[in-house]
Amino acid sequence: MAKKTTKKAQPVRPRLSRPVAGPSAPVPAPAASTLTTPSSSALPSALPSAIPSAYTSEDEDDGPPAKYDISTIPIAKLSLADPTLVGTETQDADGTLAEAGAPAAAAAGDAPPTGEGAAEDDPEGKGKEPAKPIQPFRFLDLPSELRIKVYGYHFQGIDPVTDLSPDNYRTVWRKLLLLRTCRTLYHEASYYFYSRHIFRIFPTHPGRFFKTRRPLLARLKKHQLSAMTRLELRLGPGFNKPPKCWVVQRKLGLKECVNVHTVNVFVQLDPSVSWLDGFRKAGFYETFSSALLNDILKELPHVDTVEFDGYESVRKNCPIMEALQSTVREHALRVTWGPRNGWTATSDNAANTKAANGGGSNRVIINLGGDAEHGIGPGSIITYDNGIVSVA
Structure with missing residues (x-):
């Protein structure tokens, strides 16, 4: 037999009636508020309370018709104005408000506001003239004489004698970042730096730089070596055992120093003093120093002057000084004396002269x-x- 299925009863939904147009209910007239503006209000209403008809229509008031209705005021003119300016408004022919004495075209927005109040009336700055962009200062427009003076101020604070030391990263390297500006500044500033400073031939800073196989000159490029004008040979460090790198080789690049005309020889210590007996080999350092200077002078193509200087304790007629002077005379070069020791062409410094005469410091x-x-x-x-x- 077929199974009978029972149909569930569907819930009855109430019918919704459609709205039918009919007489609208009368809208009661709003009651006039008797409350005044709170005293805590920072900006009172722009319209005075003496004109109550401005807030009502003619149908809502039995009095005389309003001079103007709020519905006729453009939204752009609705603002919380200063109450001291109340009463200075006038009404244009189209019912808009404008300040007394102002042109109608300006009140209607045909012309942008100008003058002292332009910033307040035109906050976006549409009525202002566009500001001229600030032009950057063009350094290359300066004469070359002034640019050289600027380079001198820039490289202040660097030791006049440049050596291979850890301080180069904190001082010299940061100053040389100027060379990355452009090609013109690279050529001008680099030539100024390498031509105005003295570069030490062999490093004297203790540590790994002292025994390095690549002295400072061997790390520089050809055009940098050609811009140098003065080199320095400092004798004294390494007298215990001269480093192996203190040898004149081709990679040192002395032949590229075509503009070097002066070599400074600075003697820090006289190895022949009596209190070094037993610690230094007699006569070795005098021979080593003079031979090293001889090899340097052979490699430099245009050197013509050797300047001697040293600490005050070094005597002018000590063995190492006599050996160095003899080497310079063999190359027929001019000899000058530096300002540190106080030597002259005819005498020793005052301290050594006084000590030789039986007194002194x-x-x-x-x-x-x-x-x-x-x-x-x-x-x-x-x-x-x-x-x-x-x-x-």
Whole structure:
């Protein structure tokens, strides 16, 4: 037998009636508010309370018709104005408000506002003239003489003698970033830097730079070497054992230094003093220094002057100085004297001259009460004069 299915009853939905047009209910007239503007309001209404008809239509008031209706005021003219300006408005022919004495075209918005109040009436700045862009200062428009002076101020603070040391990254390298500006500044500023500074031939800074196989000159390019005008050979460091890199080789690039006319030779220590006996080999450092200077002068193509200088304790007629001067005379070069030591062409400095005559700052006299163990009687005087110790 077929199974009978029962149909579920569907819920009955109420019918919605359609709206039928009919007489509209009368709208009651709004009651006039008796409340005034709160005292905490920062900006009161633009329309005065003396004109109540401005807020109502003619149908809502039995009094005389309003001078103008709020519906006739353009939205652009609706603002919270200063109450002191109330009463200065006038009404144009089309019912819009405008300030008294202002042209009708300006009030209607035909002309942009100008004058002192332009910024307030035209906050977007449409009525202002476009500001001229600030033109950057063109450095290359300066004469070359002024640009050279600027380079001098830029490279201030760098040691006049450039050596291979860790300080180059903090001082010299940061100054040379100017060379990356453009090609013109690269050629001008680089020539100024390499021609105005003295470059040390062999490094003297203790550590890995002192024993490096690539001195400073071997790390520079050909056009940088050709711009140099002065080189320095400093003797003194390495007298214990000269580094292997202190050798004149082709990679040093001395032949590329075509504009070098002066070589500075600075002697830090006289290895022949008596208090170094037993620590230094007699005569070795004098021979080594003179041979090194001889190889340097052979490689430089246009050198004509050698300037000697040193610390005050170095005597002008000490063995190492005599060996160096003899080498310069062999090359028939001119000899000058630097400002540090005080040497002249005819005499030693004042301190060495005074010490050689039996006095000076290098002489120390000590009065003892006696030392029987060392054979020094009471009242003996120990004198230390220019490295020579004597007991009297």
